[in-house]
Amino acid sequence: MQQGKNVFKLKGKIQQYAWGGQTYLSKLLSVANPENKPFAEYWLGAHDNAPAELEGAEPAKLNEYVRLQPETSLGAAVAQRFGRLPYLLKILDVKDMLSIQVHPTKKNAELEFAMENEKGIALGAPHRNYKDDNHKPELMLALSDFWLLHGFKPEEELMHTLSTVPELRFLLPVFSMGGYKELYKEVMEMPQQEVNALLKPLLDRIIPLYQQKLLRKQDEDFWAARAALTYNEGDKIDRGIFSVYFFNLVNVHPGEAVFQDAGLPHAYLEGQNVEIMANSDNVLRGGLTPKHVDVPELLKHVRFEATHPHIIRENNTPGHIVIYKTPAPDFELSKINLQAGEIVTIQSHSVEIFLVLEGKVQVEDSNGFDRKAGDAFIAFDKAKISLRADQDTLLYRASVPKA
Numbered sequence: 112m113q114q115g116k117n118v119f120k121l122k123g124k125i126q127q128y129a130w131g132g133q134t135y136l137s138k139l140l141s142v143a144n145p146e147n148k149p150f151a152e153y154w155l156g157a158h159d160n161a162p163a164e165l166e167g168a169e170p171a172k173l174n175e176y177v178r179l180q181p182e183t184s185l186g187a188a189v190a191q192r193f194g195r196l197p198y199l200l201k202i203l204d205v206k207d208m209l210s211i212q213v214h215p216t217k218k219n220a221e222l223e224f225a226m227e228n229e230k231g232i233a234l235g236a237p238h239r240n241y242k243d244d245n246h247k248p249e250l251m252l253a254l255s256d257f258w259l260l261h262g263f264k265p266e267e268e269l270m271h272t273l274s275t276v277p278e279l280r281f282l283l284p285v286f287s288m289g290g291y292k293e294l295y296k297e298v299m300e301m302p303q304q305e306v307n308a309l310l311k312p313l314l315d316r317i318i319p320l321y322q323q324k325l326l327r328k329q330d331e332d333f334w335a336a337r338a339a340l341t342y343n344e345g346d347k348i349d350r351g352i353f354s355v356y357f358f359n360l361v362n363v364h365p366g367e368a369v370f371q372d373a374g375l376p377h378a379y380l381e382g383q384n385v386e387i388m389a390n391s392d393n394v395l396r397g398g399l400t401p402k403h404v405d406v407p408e409l410l411k412h413v414r415f416e417a418t419h420p421h422i423i424r425e426n427n428t429p430g431h432i433v434i435y436k437t438p439a440p441d442f443e444l445s446k447i448n449l450q451a452g453e454i455v456t457i458q459s460h461s462v463e464i465f466l467v468l469e470g471k472v473q474v475e476d477s478n479g480f481d482r483k484a485g486d487a488f489i490a491f492d493k494a495k496i497s498l499r500a501d502q503d504t505l506l507y508r509a510s511v512p513k514a
């Protein structure tokens with residue numbers, strides 16, 4: 112353990128999941144991918160499953176380092192409140208759509224995690240729902256044109272969808288009488304045979320259009336057809352396809368961000384983003400996945416209400432740093448834009464992780480180093496650093512909001 116040194120180069124972990132792309136992260140991080148593996152996510156955090164590594168520190172693993180000296184690394188206030196690095200910073204490259212999911216509140220996560228422990232369900236068991244006792248609010252910032260499903264459509268819009276897609280018209284009375292909850296329950300609890308019978312005519316109609324490239328990404332049919340081609344197994348049709356029509360289909364442009372709190376159903380469909388979230392792995396799934404779907408558990412945590420998508424745009428803060436504000440106490444994401452030759456001085460409050468997306472920067476503290484696109488570094492509590500841009504440079508910073 113070094114006395115005094117509190118700024119380190121940091122190396123994250125590439126996570127391979129089937130839905131990931133092959134080239135984006137390989138290029139950004141300069142990691143060759145000769146076998147074309149799906150490089151889905153890059154994790155910069157202290158999650159025990161894939162901790163980032165500090166260069167020149169002992170221990171090198173960020174989770175172990177923070178555990179050994181919580182107060183000097185996180186600062187006293189954050190160490191006391193969270194007891195660990197509160198956030199996880201990621202870059203995602205979504206080639207195939209991800210499962211529809213919802214995350215629990217902090218209180219529910221604590222209750223349910225304890226309950227599954229009590230029942231003796233192993234942490235790694237495939238039917239285990241709660242991996243930890245934490246909530247998982249998420250903020251995503253688009254790096255490319257990005258598509259996602261985000262919360263239930265407002266009532267009128269959903270009525271419009273259900274009345275214009277002929278194969279879904281049978282759901283109109285369910286929704287107008289029972290609202291979001293009865294509508295969602297209806298399709299999630301439906302026997303598989305019935306799902307197959309109801310969705311087959313829809314897919315028979317839209318899949319040929321998709322294959323002939325006659326559908327646009329603005330149309331739900333495009334994603335429903337793609338979901339069917341990605342996730343249907345044999346003659347089993349994934350019931351998540353209903354949800355493609357229930358949820359807001361949102362297109363986020365580079366530089367724009369979306370926040371998703373507990374209870375809001377969502378699914379990433381395509382694109383690259385920077386994502387920051389509370390340090391948790393608690394995911395309840397609602398289809399578009401070969402993974403475990405626990406319907407009763409899912410229904411307990413979904414908030415059955417309309418969502419009017421709120422796109423967070425850059426506010427024009429004077430200076431070089433743009434902060435994307437959310438209500439989450441666990442994390443804050445900012446973007447730092449420097450022109451060649453510019454210098455900015457930063458006083459680290461708690462623990463801050465920086466990732467360079469473009470350009471090259473000199474990090475100046477007692478022992479300086481440089482960082483180019485794809486490189487990261489970490490500044491622990493009270494570190495004071497200057498960033499001097501060698502070229503026009505873009506960085507993202509993860510930090511803990513001041514209480």
Ligand SMILES: [Zn+2]
Pocket residue numbers: 212214249377
């Ligand atoms: Zn999520």
